[in-house]
Amino acid sequence: MRRYLIVSLLIGLTVSVVVLTLMHLGMFGSMTESLGGLYAGSGFLPEATSLSAAKGTHALEWVIIIVVAFGAAWCVIDIPQVGHKMLVFFAMMVVLLALSPTLALYGVLFEPFSGVSAAFLATAAGFFYAGTEHGMRKRVLLNVLGARVSRATFYQLMNGSEPVKFTGSTRIVSVLTCRV
DSSP states (O other): OHHHHHHHHHHHHHHHHHHHHHHHTTTTHHHHHHHHHHHHHHTOSOTTOOHHHHBOOHHHHHHHHHHHHHHHHHHHHHOOOHHHHHHHHHHHHHHHHHHHHHHHHTTOBOOOHHHHHHHHHHHHHHHHHHTSTTTTHHHHHHHHTTTSSOHHHHHHHHHOSSOOOOOOOOOOOOOOOOOO
C-alpha cells in the first residue's frame, strides 16, 4: 500500500510539472481562445462579460491539474480491476469536460484541455506501472488469496521486497462421496 502511494505521488508530481509547464509555455492558449469564441458566440458566456474578464483564474486551473494528476494516478494504480480503472478515467473525463460549459454559464472561461491532458498522462503512467510486477501484485494476491488471509498478512505480502511465489504441486486424488 505504501509503495502504491509513493509511486502515485511521483507520477502525479511528474505529470503536474509537465502539464503546468506546457500551460505556461502557451500550448493550450489557442484552444482556449477558440473555446472562448465558441462560448461567446453560442451565448454560454453572459453578454456583459468580455473574453479577457472571463478568463479563469490560474489558481483554479493549477488546483484542478494537480488534483486530477494525483487522483488519476492513485486510482489507476490502486484499483485492481481494469474495468473499474477505465470507469474512473471516463468519469473523470466527463467531469472535466462538463466543468467548462458549466463555469462559462457563470462568466468564467475555464479551459479543460490541461486537466484532460493531466488525466490522460497520469492514467497512462498508472497503467504502465500497473503492468509491472510490483504494480500487479495487489491484483494477483486478491485473485489467489481473496479474503482468506487477514488484512495484516495481506499487506505484509503486498509490501514485501520479494515477489510472492505460489509454487504449488499437482496431486492425483480420488474423492468418494456418500449420500444417505
